[in-house]
Amino acid sequence: MANLLANIFGSSPVMPLEKHVDIAYRCTRELVGFLEAAVAGEWEEAQRIRDTIEELEHEADDLKKEIRLHLPKSLFMPVPREDLLELLLVQDKMANRAKDVSGLILGRKMTIPPEIAEKFLQFVRRCVDAAKQARKSVRELDELFTAGFRGAEVSVVSSMIEELDRIETDTDDLQAQLRAALYAVESNLQPVNVMFLYRVIELTGEIADMAERVGRRLELLLSH
Amino acid sequence: MEAQLVYIGLAAVFGIFMAWGIGANDVANAMATSVGSKALTIKQAIMVAAVFEFAGAVLAGGEVTSTIRQGIVDIDDMEGTPELLVFGMLASLLAAATWLLIASRKGWPVSTTHSIVGAIVGFAAVGIGVEAVHWNKVGTIVLSWVISPLTAGFIAYLIFTSVQILILRQEDPLAKAKRYVPVYIFFAAFTITLVTILKGLSHVGLDLSTANSYLLATAIALGVAVVGGIAVHRIQPMRKRDKKQHFYTVERVFGVLMIVTACAMAFAHGSNDVANAIGPLAAVVAVSQSGLVGSQSPLPVWVLVLGGIGIVIGLATYGRHVIATVGQKITQLTPSRGFAAELAAATTIVIASGTGLPISTTHTLVGAVLGVGMARGIEAIDLRIVGRIFASWLITVPAGALFAIVFFYILKAVLPS
Numbered sequence: 001m002a003n004l005l006a007n008i009f010g011s012s013p014v015m016p017l018e019k020h021v022d023i024a025y026r027c028t029r030e031l032v033g034f035l036e037a038a039v040a041g042e043w044e045e046a047q048r049i050r051d052t053i054e055e056l057e058h059e060a061d062d063l064k065k066e067i068r069l070h071l072p073k074s075l076f077m078p079v080p081r082e083d084l085l086e087l088l089l090v091q092d093k094m095a096n097r098a099k100d101v102s103g104l105i106l107g108r109k110m111t112i113p114p115e116i117a118e119k120f121l122q123f124v125r126r127c128v129d130a131a132k133q134a135r136k137s138v139r140e141l142d143e144l145f146t147a148g149f150r151g152a153e154v155s156v157v158s159s160m161i162e163e164l165d166r167i168e169t170d171t172d173d174l175q176a177q178l179r180a181a182l183y184a185v186e187s188n189l190q191p192v193n194v195m196f197l198y199r200v201i202e203l204t205g206e207i208a209d210m211a212e213r214v215g216r217r218l219e220l221l222l223s224h
Numbered sequence: 225m226e227a228q229l230v231y232i233g234l235a236a237v238f239g240i241f242m243a244w245g246i247g248a249n250d251v252a253n254a255m256a257t258s259v260g261s262k263a264l265t266i267k268q269a270i271m272v273a274a275v276f277e278f279a280g281a282v283l284a285g286g287e288v289t290s291t292i293r294q295g296i297v298d299i300d301d302m303e304g305t306p307e308l309l310v311f312g313m314l315a316s317l318l319a320a321a322t323w324l325l326i327a328s329r330k331g332w333p334v335s336t337t338h339s340i341v342g343a344i345v346g347f348a349a350v351g352i353g354v355e356a357v358h359w360n361k362v363g364t365i366v367l368s369w370v371i372s373p374l375t376a377g378f379i380a381y382l383i384f385t386s387v388q389i390l391i392l393r394q395e396d397p398l399a400k401a402k403r404y405v406p407v408y409i410f411f412a413a414f415t416i417t418l419v420t421i422l423k424g425l426s427h428v429g430l431d432l433s434t435a436n437s438y439l440l441a442t443a444i445a446l447g448v449a450v451v452g453g454i455a456v457h458r459i460q461p462m463r464k465r466d467k468k469q470h471f472y473t474v475e476r477v478f479g480v481l482m483i484v485t486a487c488a489m490a491f492a493h494g495s496n497d498v499a500n501a502i503g504p505l506a507a508v509v510a511v512s513q514s515g516l517v518g519s520q521s522p523l524p525v526w527v528l529v530l531g532g533i534g535i536v537i538g539l540a541t542y543g544r545h546v547i548a549t550v551g552q553k554i555t556q557l558t559p560s561r562g563f564a565a566e567l568a569a570a571t572t573i574v575i576a577s578g579t580g581l582p583i584s585t586t587h588t589l590v591g592a593v594l595g596v597g598m599a600r601g602i603e604a605i606d607l608r609i610v611g612r613i614f615a616s617w618l619i620t621v622p623a624g625a626l627f628a629i630v631f632f633y634i635l636k637a638v639l640p641s
Binding site for chain 1: 253256257333388392393394395396397467468469471474475546549550553554556557558560586587589590593594597599600601602603604605606607608609612613616
């Protein structure tokens, strides 16, 4: 039945965006277990976790497409539609990177040198922390919409983004230390493997970079 | 005499049918806002609607009814042929009802008000003569169709902006909500009661002086605000659902306010829309009882009561499903938003009712919701709605007129004069 009142409302992107960031975070979180398995050389377990990561990445992808589909240009929203779509895109990239990292490690059955294993795990955990803080910030979207992107709620979110930035800086430091540790032992390893280890470190770091970009996108929304 | 009884009987049946249709469809829009925001359950909404629609129809429905009954057609022109007015009004009721049935079958959004006004203008202009229509009055009515959504939108914008500044952007929105919501409750109750007392009550034989009207309205509004204030202060924060700013609990505080604005909305709707069903009936009754077209005969209260009953039956039989359906689709309208829209729409509608202008409740409410949206209160608004409203005007008025003309000639040929 056509009803004018019911037809005013487009479908709100807020809850779907919060759900999307949750899936993206859970996808990155799996990397910790995956890496532990990889370090221990338990490739069956690693394969199992990799399947979960892939599943979550697909789920995030599907939701991303759905959200885009329901955001036609005729919608009027308190914040620009483009900014929300950009936010969605960087959220999605967190999940993508988790998939890339796990795919590369599993595909090459890469052995992580024991000298850097502990540092590597520490680095991954911190990157996942960044994704978690990104999730926490995005989960304030509904509150931001309620408050109309003004006033006290804005400071609540701002301080969450500051914390996110701090975590991202941590990951940068950890990444530098990890590279240095790898550099110290690389002459004992196969050159091709070393190349790919650097690549994996870089990709893992991008998870935190994407999380930070989620914060930047949110900040843009706050300034409207 | 027998012919007259037939006319009254027919008009009563058509009128109740129209009232049923209004109760089944239009009321749902007025109440769905409160159900969608979970301020009321469907059962509560139906009870609120039944009581306040009825009260609105009987206490404040007189002015619009008299516009429909004798404001659009120049009845002084028809003194020699009172039966033409009777046929015309019967035809208008049938036309509007038929058109509403067809349109809702096809899923087109239509307005009862526009159908009935179109129908009356149609039968008068074609069946009697172009000069038989009070074109000035019709012009005013059409203008009010444009003005009412705009006014409601503007008021809603102001109300919601005040909510943002006073409550939502503050450090402690919950404390602020508990402080200001009773004030909003007072204003909601005051506006509706005052307009009703000033403009409507004379039709049920109550006439108060202006000073007394203000006093009575203040007293009633204070009473409502105190009860609301007590309910508001009992609300405790829910740790599980709340984040730092307690917006979940803040919305529950606004939920109390929304119960009041839901009553106001039902009242306003009853006061304006009952006329669509019983205005023509009142005209038929007046002519048939006196045999004259005279505009002096008072509006019998039983006619208003009949309209009120029809609306309540429509609501109870079919309207509940529509409320549920629409309610599910408008969950973005949380109580802090929904109350602003309802209060703005109800105020606009009650003022229109007091002035005797038949307007569309739904369009006014849509205007109010857009107003909240313009104040950046709604997550996603589909702006194509504005085009749909214009389309519904362009189609409904001529369609109502066309059906009325056809039915007018059929009735004229079939019924005894």
